[in-house]
Amino acid sequence: MSLETVLPQAVQPETEEMILARQRKAVGRRRRNTWLLRLAIVVAWLGSWELAATLWIDPFFYSKPSRIWDRLAGWFTTGTDFGSIWYQLWVTVEEAVFGFVLGALAGVVLGVLLGRSQYLADVLAPFIKAANAVPRIVLASLFVIWFGLGLASKVATVVVLVFFAVFFNAFTGAREVDRNLIDNARILGAGRLQVLRAIVLPSATSWILSSLHTAFGFALIGAVVGEYAGSKAGIGFLIANSQGTFDSAGIYAAMIIITVVALVAEWGIGHLENRLLRWRPSMSRTTDTAVV
Template sequence: MKIWSIRLALVVLWLGSWEVSATYWIDPFFYSKPSSVWQRLVDWFSSGTSQGSIWEQMSVTLQEAAAGFVLGALAGVVLGILLGRSHLLSDICAPFIKAANAVPRIVLAALFVLWFGLGMSSKIATAFVLVFFAVFFNAFQGAREVDRNLVNNARILGASRFQVLTTIVVPSATSWILASLHSAFGFALIGAVVGEFTGADRGLGLLIDRSRSTFDSAGIYAGMIVITVIALLAEWLITALEKRLLKWRPPAASAEAQI
């Protein structure tokens, strides 16, 4: 209760100072104010947006982000573990992966619009690229950090390469992979929104871009709040999944001390 009370007090202080500043000192045309943002959210959810139903815009962006997240995470996990366990493949692919990771994402988003059009495919591709590298490097490092003695003992006992991979490597890398997933969905949302900024006919990114072009600062903040709420809900689901998948691990010493 103490922590939540302090958090609530900080939020109230921040919003109150913003409201007062925008009323008496700064220009609300450029900075808007919480009451205007709240009214814009009420209008969107009750009357719809200039692009149609807010639920449709949310659904489109969420589908793009979810598809890019799932595909990027799967590809990142598979290739990360594969290259993490094969020094030859990792040495061969290292410069190509680093070069691909160095390409600015906004450039790729523009290319994807040219290649795949204004539909969902180009946004899924942008989200895929952002998620893939976030997950790949963690999965790669997790596969490299597996205890060598554990692997050697398993091979002495007759375990095949596949059995070592599925019973030792993957479980050992799970914590690394799940840690990357917490930020990966945020990257997926960023990819979807950036793709919609680059070119789209629906989505929250398009809604924010239209608000920007009409100097509707309240609409920009309202779109940011909707995206933030979606990201927080996804973070809650990923945390619940992580707790379920890692139930087999003993609690850390710090957690035991707190309990």
């Protein structure tokens, strides 16, 4: 074959389909390698823990992965000493969801309101800062005294934790709205409610949604802390009982269950955020393209 026939084939430009296919392949390879590395880290961590608990440290205090697995398997097959593990999980999730919804709504409403009213923000600022400085564990104990061992005391604890996480983001989002947009809308005859609905809330949406990721984690923490302070059921109740019986495997098992619930909730909130903010440029796609 002559050089003239080989050279043109070698310098032929790539088509758009070829470039996109190569980028998708590179992104898929990077994602696969990321998950493999994560899996390797988990395996190395659990393996070293199992080995250390077998040879050097006392598994009575530190437990070991095999005992934690046995405890989880027992809970999900035969149940706990206080009933089905699914019931215990439902109690905690119910408390977290109710408190999350109430706390998020209160945080958004008050955050946007104070973000648009400098006078109210100045008046209420010291009270909000003082309330945020109160230790949550103290409030959880007080709520148990006030509202009893049932649902109400746990929801109150969750509301307190979630409210401040959402409030400060909503407040900042309302303050960061472009002033020129508001001025132009008012020149065109828009009222306060129209400006709030058409400009302020859409602009603050990304701030509010980003706070929900952290807020639901706080909701689960609040539910568990409330149950730990005093309850009749729930994952926090199982943790408190495991502590009282020196069952370290039970404590770790309950922690793993809460972690899985938090990861599932994080995925759901992220999916909701992507649907509500489709107008926003996708940073992940931009990053993937830049990496490729």
